[in-house]
Every structure is written in C-alpha cells, then in structure tokens.
Amino acid sequence: MDATLIDQGIDLLLYGMGTVFAFLTLLVAVTSLMSVIVNKLVVEVAPIAPVAIAPQSSVDPRIVKVIQAAIDQHRAS
Amino acid sequence: MDATLIDQGIDLLLYGMGTVFAFLTLLVAVTSLMSVIVNKLVVEVAPIAPVAIAPQSSVDPRIVKVIQAAIDQHRAS
Amino acid sequence: MDATLIDQGIDLLLYGMGTVFAFLTLLVAVTSLMSVIVNKLVVEVAPIAPVAIAPQSSVDPRIVKVIQAAIDQHRAS
C-alpha cells in the first residue's frame, strides 16, 4: 500500500508535469498564432479606422471640400 | 385541445390587453390627480421656501434692512 | 408561574447589570493598562521613526554631512 502511494506520487509527477508542459507549450503556439492572425486582421481592417476618425480633425470636412474645390479650380485655370 | 390552445391565446390577448389598458389608463388618472394634489400641498407649504433661500442672495439681509430704513427715512423727510 | 416570571425578571436585572458592570469595569482596567503598555513599547521603538522620516527634509542628508564636515573643519582650524 505504501509502495502504491509512492507509485501514485511518481505517476502524478510524470503525468502532471507532462500535461502542464504539454498544455502550456501548446498555449505558446496557439497564442503566437493567434497574435499573428489577429494583428493581420486588425491591419486589414485598420485603413477604415483613420477615415472614421477623420471628422474629429479640427477642420470641418465640408470646408476641406470647399478648399479642395478651390485648389482644383485654381490648378485647372 | 389545439382549438382550446387558440382559445386560450385569444383569451390572453383580450383579457391581457384589457387589463394593461385599464390599469395604465387608471394610472394616468391617478398620476394626474396625484400631481395636482401634491403640488397644491407643496404650494401651500412653499411660501416658507423662498424666505429660507433668501439669505443666499449676495447682499446681507441686515444691510438690506438698513438701506430700506434709510430709503424710508429719506422718503419720509 | 407568574411569580416565577417576576423572579426571573429580577434575576435578569441583578445578574445582567452585575455582569455588564463587571465586564465594562474590567475593560476600563484592561484598556488603561493596554494603553500604558502599548505606548511604552511604541516610545521604545520610536527613536527609529524620526530617523526614517529624516530624508523627507528638503535638504539632502549627504549635503548636510558635507556642510557639517566643512563647519567642523572651520572650527578646528
């Protein structure tokens, strides 16, 4: 019975640490992969963001349009 | 049984909506009445309030009294 | 039984108030003693405190040392 107890302890050590290492190694892989994928997706989506934020610039976009039109007219002339 | 189910549904619709409308219509009346009564009571009590708030004016009430007294004297003279 | 009830009430009054007074009188003694002991211990420990607080003075202690050394030298000369 005592011998069994030690066997159980050894089993716990081997299978326990084995599982902990296996799981966290897998988590390293999954996390790294996740970061790559997520950041790729975010970059692809990103171009939209600056545009969405644009109206927050202190110059009214309609005024920008007017100025742009004036410049265009000037260049055309 | 199915027919009963539909009957039950119709009953729910009629008696349910009936009750909802009756209750909320009554609540309209009760609320309106309550507001009238409460505000009437508050108005009766109100005259105290402005007096209580008066000292918050930037001019000291005792100075107001003094000025008032001076004005009265001036008019009397 | 009624008589017993009154007896019980009297018992409660006597033993109850007796205990309350005994306990709180003891607490007066214990608290006073505690304050004396604790404050004595704190005073013994206290000398460390001012030193620990010292660096909070606006003058750097190393500069104080340098000045002190200069003064000592001056006096010695």
Next chain:
Amino acid sequence: MDQFYSLWMSSGIMQMQAGQLIMMVVGLVLLYLAIGKGFEPLLLVPIGFGTILANIPGAGFDAAPVYNALGTMESPGGLLYYVYHGGIETGLFPLIIFMGVGAMTDFGPLLANPKTLLLGAAAQVGIFVTVLGAVALGHFGILDFSIREAASIGIIGGADGPTAIFVTSKLAPDLLGAIAVAAYSYMALVPIIQPPIMRALTTDAERKIKMHQLRPVSKAERIVFPLSLLVLVALLLPDAAPLLGMFCFGNLMRESGVVNRLSDTTQNALINIVTIFLGLGVGSKMSAEKFLNPETMGILLLGAVAFCIGTASGVIMAKVMNRFSKEQINPLIGAAGVSAVPMAARVANKVGLEANPQNFLLMHAMGPNVAGVIGSAVAAGVMINLVSGM
C-alpha cells in the same frame, strides 16, 4: 500510460458532443455581437461566456452537488448550478435588477405628461399578439408550444430583459436561454428594427410635429409617484407586485433623497454583481438540447414579430390619441413605448431629427419609454395570473 489515457479520455475533445461544440460557437457569436457589435454587452457578455462554460464537457459547471445519506457534501455543485438555482429559479436576481433599474429611472418626463402612459400600454399589444401567434404555430402543427411557453415567448415583445427572465423562469424555464437571448438581442437591434416601421406608419408632417417643452416636476411628485403606483398595483394587480414593487422601491430610494448611500449602491455595486451572475445563470440554460431545435428558430422569429407589432402599436396609439386631443403628440415617441430604455427613446429622437433638425424628442420619448417598463411588468403580472389558472 493509463494516466495519460485517462486524462485523454476525460479531455474535452473526447467527450465533446456535436451539440456542445455548436453551443460553444453560439456563445462565441454572442460574445462577438456584444463586444464587436455593441449588442447589450452588459448582459450578452455574461450570457455568452456562461453559454461556453455550461457546454464544456466534463467541467461540471452546472452539476448538482452530491450529498451522502448523512447530509454531508460528497462533491460540490458547479458555480452555474448555484447561480441558477439560487438566483434565477428563485426569481431573486431579476427582482434585484428591477430594484436597481428603479433606482436608475427618472420618472420626471412621465410625470410631466402622464398621458404617455397610454403609449406604454399600447406597445404591449406586441406581447399578446405574439402569444396568439405562438399558439397558432401549434394549431397548424408547425411547432409545439404550450400556453405557458407561448406566454413566455410573447413577453420578448416587452423589450425588457429582467421581466422576460422573471416570467420565463416561472412559466417555462426550459426556454430561458432562447428567450433571454432573443430579448436582449432584439433590444440591441432596436435602432435597426424600429425606424422602418416608424417611417412606414407616419407621414412626414407627423414626424415633424414639435412638442411643448415639459413642465418642471416637483420633488414631492417624484416621491409620491412610486408610492401611488405601488398602492394601485397592490389593490388591483398583485401578480405584478413583485416586479413593480421592487421597481418602485428602487425609485423611492432614489427620489426620497434621504438614503442616497443605499441608492448609490443599488445603482452600482449591487446591480453590477447581480447582472454578472444573472447573465452567467441564463447562459447555464443554453444547452444544446434546449437551444438547438426548431422551437428556438420559432422563438427568434416570434420575438422579432412581437417587437415589430409593439413598435407599430405604440406609433398607431399616438396617432389615435392625436385624433382625440388638441395637444398633438409626435407619433414617433409611441415607438419608445416598447421600453428598451433608453435605446428606443434615442431612436425616436434620431428619426425625429431626420424629419426636422430642430425637433428634439428625447425627453418626450422618455415618458413612454419608462411607461413601457411599467406596461410590460403589468402584462407580465396578468400573464402569470391568467396562465397559472389555465
């Protein structure tokens, strides 16, 4: 190697059933809607996460505790088991949430214009028509709902999450997951569902109606109102008393001004704690056998119908009222009668501004909006009373 084999056999992959996997995906979708799309995140984040937790095979999140013959615990229950049976089955969590909602509710606009209570009444038509729809689906052999289930489905149209959870946990607990998800999803979809209906049922002239500024409401009125409502409920509709009683209690704490520290805690720590566990507990009812079936599709469909009818009824009621009254109401605020506070009021405001950029309807729409909360709580009370007797 036995141990690895045993670990492997007890792993999620080996135990997973198709249904559980799909439900975990459903949980992730709910989280995406909540976080990515901003759908009622306060509830859908906990519900979505609870869905995933409840469907992890072997994790025992909704396992019941096991006691031996002496009453000593042999193995504890799962967290979601305790949350569901302690807070949802007992009805405590929805009631505490209602107390918190009461403490957050400003009845000022409603008191300034009590007629808007009728809009909150009208919008409950959606509830009862949907009940009829649900039993009709049964009649035509398409789906099979009992009257208790039909009543719970209808309450989705009340656009009030805790009310829906309270009613469903009493009448049809097996549908709790589907109904709560439908209720909160549609509440989040208010800005998409309502405007087309509102525009279809109103003329441009109606949408441009400007309403008089609301009169100021005295502190005394605000204090007496929850008590008046409570007394009326007590006298006439005791089945609505649990929900409306706690609602009025929260509101009285708010308005009385003498228990601000209790009111603050009710509006913050307490409602937040209960919201977290309410959501997790609802998630625990999102099991494959209860969610992945044709009934859920029916529930989602009927819920949408209920919402639409409720919106339409509110708008139409406003138009009817305009017939009989000199003081004109902008019918857009009728749509706010479904409740979904304060989203529906904001939608009314937004659609109103489209028609007339100077027409601010927000405060006017808050009246029917909170009236909708009262209306659906009343509808819930009637429903529980009538259905229990059937």
Next chain:
Amino acid sequence: MDQFYSLWMSSGIMQMQAGQLIMMVVGLVLLYLAIGKGFEPLLLVPIGFGTILANIPGAGFDAAPVYNALGTMESPGGLLYYVYHGGIETGLFPLIIFMGVGAMTDFGPLLANPKTLLLGAAAQVGIFVTVLGAVALGHFGILDFSIREAASIGIIGGADGPTAIFVTSKLAPDLLGAIAVAAYSYMALVPIIQPPIMRALTTDAERKIKMHQLRPVSKAERIVFPLSLLVLVALLLPDAAPLLGMFCFGNLMRESGVVNRLSDTTQNALINIVTIFLGLGVGSKMSAEKFLNPETMGILLLGAVAFCIGTASGVIMAKVMNRFSKEQINPLIGAAGVSAVPMAARVANKVGLEANPQNFLLMHAMGPNVAGVIGSAVAAGVMINLVSGM
C-alpha cells in the same frame, strides 16, 4: 368573462383583509416618518416599504417555495421569504452590519478616556428595568409576555438596532417587526426624548462643566484595543462574542491600515446592501396578526420607558463618578451612553452648548456613545445566555 372575473377575484381589493390594509397604512406612516421627518431613514425606508410589500394580498412576498417529492422546485418563494430566512433568521445580516459599524467606529475618544466605558455600562440599566416592567405587566394580567419576549423588549433600551434585531430573532422572532420599529423610531427620537431628562437631572453648574481636551491616541493603541476587547469577550462572555467579535473585526480592519480596500467595501457597498435587505426582511415580519395587537402598544410604551431610564442612568452614573473622582465629567455626556451613535453624542453637545456656548462636548460624548454599543452587546450576550437557561 371568466378571466376578468378571475383577475378581479385575485385582485388586491377583493382579497384584502382589514389588517393588511391597516398594515399598509402603517408602512406608509413609517415611510413618512423616514422621508418627511428624517427618522433613521436608512432603516425605516426599507422597513416601511417591506411592510407594504409583505401585506399585499396575493403578491406572495413572504411565500415559502414549494418543492415536489423529488426535490424539484414547483414554485419559487417570495423575495422577502428568502431575505428573512437567509439573512435574519440565521443572524447573518445583523452580524455583517455590526462588522460594518465596527469599521465605521472611531474608538479614539474612548481610548483617551476609558472611564467613560462606565457610562456606557450604566445606560444599560434601562434594558433590564424594562425587562422587569414587561414581566410585571404580565404579573398584573395587563399583557402577556414570556421571559424571552420581555428580554427582547428590554433590548430596545440598548438604542442599537442590529443588536435588538439579533436578540429578537433569537429569542422572540414573532415580535421582530414591532421591536425593530420601536428601536429605530426611538433612536430617531433621541433629540426629543433625551433633553428634558438630561435637564431635569442636572444643575446648571453641572451642565457648564468644561472637560479637558482629550489626549491624542496612538495608532498602536487603536489596533490593540479591538483585540483586547475580543480576548476579554472570548474569556468571559462568549455569548456576546458573535456581535462583539464581528464589531472588533470591522474595527481592526479599519485601524490596522493594511486592508483599506476591505475596510472601504465593508463601510460602503457591503453594509449598504445588507442594510437594504435587513430592512426589507424586518418589514416582512410586520403582519397584522403580529403587529396589530395590544402587545405592540406595550412594546412601544416599554421601549420608551427603557430609553428614558437608560438616559437617566447614564446621567446619574456620571454624577456618581464625579463624587469619587477629582477630574470632573460633564454629566450630560452620560446620556450618550445609550449608544444611538452619533445622535446621542450630538444631543449631549447641543444641550451642553445651551448651558455654555463655549463648551464643546461632542468628542467627549463619543466615548460613552461607542461604549454604549459595547455595553448593549454585552447586555445582549448576558440576556441570551441567562434566558436560554431559564
């Protein structure tokens, strides 16, 4: 029309008994006292509201849950049922409140002048004399109180709400409503009840006595005091240990300075949440058959007597102490020994200022004031011990 008939028959009006109606009015009166008159609103708002809720016929706020033979819930209990049985019958809520009160209590003034503990002891005479009064009423056949009920009534004189609730829920739960209401009402009436007694028992010269400024109290003393009190209680009076143990725990969290986040939560979110539910739970015991009877009149009367005797005893004790000590105590602070923190201390200060506008007694009165909390908890412990053995 059956449905309308059934709805009408289940309405409050049709089911209402006279007693329930009167109790709802009692609840409204309590709310008026709390909101309109500022009587201990933190407790009387929830108690008053709970009274109304508990007396709504058919609302089932204090209904017990029904389980079938398999242990599955058939119908959930009411909110007040769970609150009362979960938090009050178990004694948990009063104990948590005591922890919060401990975390809010500053023992500095008491530590600077420990003799004032005796004032807190003397003021408990009111408790025990009232017990005697209650049994005397029985003896003369006027009312019928058992010794357990008499003990619970006496504790009103302790002027400490949670202590009264704790003792009563153990000894005479049927009287809980009446005793809690009496305790909190009299605590609110301290500014009216105490001054005449204080003036009658003191000379103008005594009321003008100026007290020395209190010495500063070190942090170490503040930390060691709750532990000393705890050890003393543990050695001598274990029956007082639940109340005083939690009180000392709260105070140690406060004074230790190392668990400020726990202390903050104890003083705010936790005590607020428990206060709300404690009040509602007490309200659930305010039923007509338990409240509308001659005993309640007796309880209110005896409670007032207890308060007056406690106040008088505190003042007289201060005068006795002045006989035997060179350092004179202003006897007005003896009245603060009833506890009712911090109201009684403020009253002592106010009456003192009337006699001598330069004489600030507030901090001096805080000593006997918190001593009164300890005193009544000790009295509660003795009472529970002695009465349980009778």
Next chain:
Amino acid sequence: MDQFYSLWMSSGIMQMQAGQLIMMVVGLVLLYLAIGKGFEPLLLVPIGFGTILANIPGAGFDAAPVYNALGTMESPGGLLYYVYHGGIETGLFPLIIFMGVGAMTDFGPLLANPKTLLLGAAAQVGIFVTVLGAVALGHFGILDFSIREAASIGIIGGADGPTAIFVTSKLAPDLLGAIAVAAYSYMALVPIIQPPIMRALTTDAERKIKMHQLRPVSKAERIVFPLSLLVLVALLLPDAAPLLGMFCFGNLMRESGVVNRLSDTTQNALINIVTIFLGLGVGSKMSAEKFLNPETMGILLLGAVAFCIGTASGVIMAKVMNRFSKEQINPLIGAAGVSAVPMAARVANKVGLEANPQNFLLMHAMGPNVAGVIGSAVAAGVMINLVSGM
C-alpha cells in the same frame, strides 16, 4: 447565585481547552504577521481573526443550525458555519476571487513574449516534487498523508492562494487551514525565500542580461487571448475549466472595454466582499485538532520545499531556453513563474537591479508571473482529475 454560577461556567475561561487557547494565540500571531510585518494582509487579517473567532469556546461561530422535525429552525448556525459551507465547501468563493484576479490581470507582457509561458510551466515542478515528498514521508513512516492530502500540500508550491484553497476544499478539507496559511505565508515570504536561490543558480553575467523592450500588444489580441485560453482548456483539460474559466471571464470583462462597470465592481466591491468571507471561512477550519499536530509541521516544511523547488525550476528552465534560442532571457525572470503576483516579479526586478542598475526586468517578469497563475491552475486541474481516479 445560580445565575452567576451558570454565567461563570459558560464563560470562556471555564470552557477553554488548551488547544483552543493555543489556536487563539496562533490567530494573534497571524494578525501580527499581517499587520506588523505586512504578510499578505488582505487574506491573513481575515484568516487570523477567523481563527480566533472559531476557537472561542461557547461562541458557536461554526455551529450548525438545528432544525426540528418539521423543518423549522430551532437555533441558527454560526456565521462561520454559513460562510464555510456556503462559500468554500461549494467552491464559490475561490472561483469568484479568480474572476476578480482575472479582471485585474494584464496579459500584455505575456502576449508580447508568449515563450515565457514555459517558465510558468517549469515553476510547477515544485508542486509535483512536493507531492512525491509528502508520500515519501508516509513511506518512511514519518508522517501519514493520503494521496489526496499530498496533492493538496503540493499545490502550496503553486504560490496561488485561491487555487490552493479550491483544490484543498475538494481533496482534503481537513487540511484547509494549514494549507491556506502556509500558502499565503510563503507568498508573503517570496522576497526572503527566492533571492538566495536565484543568486545561487545564476552567474553574474546571466543576471546582467538585458532583455529587448516588449512590443506593444493590440487591443484585439488582449480580447482574443482569454477566449483562446478558454477554448484550449475546454478542449483539453476540463478539470481546469472552473478556475481558468472564471479567470478568463474576468479578464474578458476587463479587456473587452464594453462592460467597464461590471469589471470595476468585480475588481473592487465583489472581490473585497468575497475576500473577507473567504478569509473568515478558512479561519473557521483552524481548529486545534486539525492544526496542532505533526502534520501541520510537515505541511509547513513541505510547502517551503515546494516554493524553493518551484523557484529553482523556473530559473533553470530559463537557462535551458537560452541554450536553444538566440534571443536571451534573463534567467531571474524564471523565478517569477511561481506566480505570487506581483511580488515574485518585483523580486526578479530587484535582484536584476542589484546586478545591473540599468536593467529593469519588471515588465519582462510579469509574463512568467501571470503564466504561473495559468500553470498552477492547469496543475490543479490535472491533480484533481488524476487523484480522483486513484
């Protein structure tokens, strides 16, 4: 005089057993360590106080409630009884704490350098070696631990209080007091235990290794990480799902940014309330017969061994990783893999600064530090699974 005799016979002095007196001293020592020495006061103040309360003879803090044959309560249970059976035996308190810890955890450093997860794995060697040591003590007839007890003792090496309490309450509740005290004491001793080991196992050159600045981590990564971890746990290790599930839930609430009010309450009011009662409940298991025995000495000894081995394994793992990777890791941050957040990371930083005053390791050490939390939760899951099958 009977009454005084009865009071005296029921006093603590007359009932006190030697063991209870010693345990009260143990409680005071824990309070001294917490308040005087700053040892993990958030837990040790409640545990120490709970120890004193539980050992007051006659106070009944952990008495079970007594019901009569009809199911009516005859006498209520003690506060600690309800706390222990309601919150610890059920596992609820550790799980809620884990949710709060998740809401407080910043996975940024870990996401910037996921390899540090391996350091968090390595540091769990201490857990399992200690289990072996505990059974070896049994083998040599020195002490007598079952495999369940040995597993619970090993988990002390995880340096994570709630994990230790969760595992022990499932596998060996009788040891709960000793193991919780050991776990929190050693966590507090991290600044004393770890540095010598760290210095002994590293060269001066290694301690001077400078690490690259961590890359910024996007919000999206932070949101997806807890979900990835949850899915992985669900698929592979359902026994770790309760702890890690709640941990991920807390973290998702934090990072999602859409439920800030829930996240705030989780990090403040909720975790504070639960911490108070968790500590008190653990204290209730500190009885003489369960604590004052040779096994406790063995537990304290083995716990220290577990801590040392864990620290050493983390450091050695870092050195091994440096062999196989071009990008060098400062091996000091390996010691942070035991968790004990954030103390162990601070210790790594401090020892690093001693070697090179320009070398700031704090953020780098936070990666293995939070990895250690995951690692010990995984170890706990494996342990519960394997031991339950033995």
